[in-house]
Amino acid sequence: MDMNLADVKTIESQPSVPPGTQKGSSPDSESEIARLRTQVESLEKEVTRLKTQIEDDAIELQATVDEFVLAKSEVERAKADLERANQVKSAFLASMSHELRTPLNAIINFTRFVALGVQGPVNEKQASTLNEVIDSSRHLLTLINDVLDMSKIESGSLNLLFDDNVDLKPIVESVMSTAKGLTGEKSIELRAKIADDLPAIRADRQRVFQILLNIMSNACKFTEKGHVELRANRQGDEVVFVIEDTGVGIEPEDQAAVFEAFRQTASGLRQGGGTGLGMPISRSLAEAHGGRMWLESEPKKGSRFYVALPAQPPDQAKLPVTRMLKGGSHE
Amino acid sequence: MNSQPNILYVEDEPRSRTVMEMVATYLELPGMTIFEDSTDFLARAEAVEPRPDLVLLDIHLKPHNGFEMLSMLRQSPRFQGVPIVAMTASVMNEEVDQLRTAGFDGCLAKPIDMMTFGDTLDLIVRGENVWRIFS
Numbered sequence A: 001m002d003m004n005l006a007d008v009k010t011i012e013s014q015p016s017v018p019p020g021t022q023k024g025s026s027p028d029s030e031s032e033i034a035r036l037r038t039q040v041e042s043l044e045k046e047v048t049r050l051k052t053q054i055e056d057d058a059i060e061l062q063a064t065v066d067e068f069v070l071a072k073s074e075v076e077r078a079k080a081d082l083e084r085a086n087q088v089k090s091a092f093l094a095s096m097s098h099e100l101r102t103p104l105n106a107i108i109n110f111t112r113f114v115a116l117g118v119q120g121p122v123n124e125k126q127a128s129t130l131n132e133v134i135d136s137s138r139h140l141l142t143l144i145n146d147v148l149d150m151s152k153i154e155s156g157s158l159n160l161l162f163d164d165n166v167d168l169k170p171i172v173e174s175v176m177s178t179a180k181g182l183t184g185e186k187s188i189e190l191r192a193k194i195a196d197d198l199p200a201i202r203a204d205r206q207r208v209f210q211i212l213l214n215i216m217s218n219a220c221k222f223t224e225k226g227h228v229e230l231r232a233n234r235q236g237d238e239v240v241f242v243i244e245d246t247g248v249g250i251e252p253e254d255q256a257a258v259f260e261a262f263r264q265t266a267s268g269l270r271q272g273g274g275t276g277l278g279m280p281i282s283r284s285l286a287e288a289h290g291g292r293m294w295l296e297s298e299p300k301k302g303s304r305f306y307v308a309l310p311a312q313p314p315d316q317a318k319l320p321v322t323r324m325l326k327g328g329s330h331e
Numbered sequence B: 001m002n003s004q005p006n007i008l009y010v011e012d013e014p015r016s017r018t019v020m021e022m023v024a025t026y027l028e029l030p031g032m033t034i035f036e037d038s039t040d041f042l043a044r045a046e047a048v049e050p051r052p053d054l055v056l057l058d059i060h061l062k063p064h065n066g067f068e069m070l071s072m073l074r075q076s077p078r079f080q081g082v083p084i085v086a087m088t089a090s091v092m093n094e095e096v097d098q099l100r101t102a103g104f105d106g107c108l109a110k111p112i113d114m115m116t117f118g119d120t121l122d123l124i125v126r127g128e129n130v131w132r133i134f135s
């Protein structure tokens, strides 16, 4: 571009052509030349302007590229940090689980051994104190399990142990018998209604038990009088459980929070105890079965919790792939 | 089960061994052999009389870990067809995945439940795979 301009200039700077020797050396052609010259000059200016602008743009672009490269390496570093942190976290949780369970194994079983009277007679008072120790230890174990479950769910590494043809009746029965111990002195009628045509389903037995027990224990916790009823019915290709209580109920604006980790409603907090993990874990477990969980509630009247599990979970319900600590160490 | 199963339990942690001794007393399991891991582990395991109907292995052991002991036992003619189950407090998903992949016949989480332990052993001896990963 520069070259062409220079050429134009050279031609123009030779105006001294002898008159008459050139065709069209009339006043007309002279004004034409003048016009062309101004045009060329303004073009020249425009080109210079564009040139500086391009140079400025190039500098700016380079700065942007530099920034981008820097940002990219920062993102990469952050990603590596995050992966490392995730690995550390999961190794920490695995080791915490191990370290806490080992002494609990001794506490629970040593105490039970004495309470059972194997080492000599235990009077009623002593037996009941020892059973308190066992209950508290089992409670501690539940908390450990809940926190670990929550972190598995968070990291997408919750795996279910599916079995085919899981009979739900014995699961419901053992939930009911465990729940009996949770009503304490309260006058609550506990009842279960299991449909005769309930199909055997593909499910993780212990997790189904865990979901139902979590809901039942809330129902017993938040109900002072009336009933807590567990119903199980077949609906199409699903089994639907309904746990109905006549307790304090949940305000409409609080209903979503019930399924959020560590959230408790005002009544939940008043009740004291609990970590607010039972419901979010239960819902995630139901979803890992390819199912759903929801609630209906009227304040001061009671609540109904629903769990729908497909008889045959879709293949993706073998969900979710283990992401953390692949090939991790066992030492 | 008509007669009680003979069980071999390998465990390094002294309190966990005591727990198992108590469980054996309570459930009246006379055929319970318990020992620590050692360099001559396989020879000692093969010398146990009568032959165990079931082997319970802790995982975090020295000098061998549970995975190494599993493959040693699997290669031993004496332990062909004997169920081998992990008895561990390490029950995060990744760890259980590894137990399954390694070929354990099941896993019992610590703490063990003394009240249901006998039934669980019966299931395993009858050939069921039991993955009781939380209690």
Ligand SMILES: Nc1ncnc2c1ncn2[C@@H]1O[C@H](COP(=O)(O)OP(=O)(O)OP(=O)(O)O)[C@@H](O)[C@H]1O
Pocket: A146, A214, A218, A219, A222, A245, A247, A248, A249, A250, A258, A263, A264, A265, A266, A267, A268, A269, A273, A274, A275, A276, A277, A278, A279, A280, A303
């Ligand atoms: N049946 C119910 N009636 C009234 N409120 C309920 C009921 N079930 C749950 N909630 C409310 O939802 C909150 C969350 O329940 P969730 O089971 O997750 O936690 P929690 O029972 O408080 O503690 P955790 O189950 O972890 O011991 C409860 O604190 C309570 O406020």
Ligand SMILES: [Mg+2]
Pocket: A214, A217, A218, A274, A278, A279
């Ligand atoms: Mg709860």
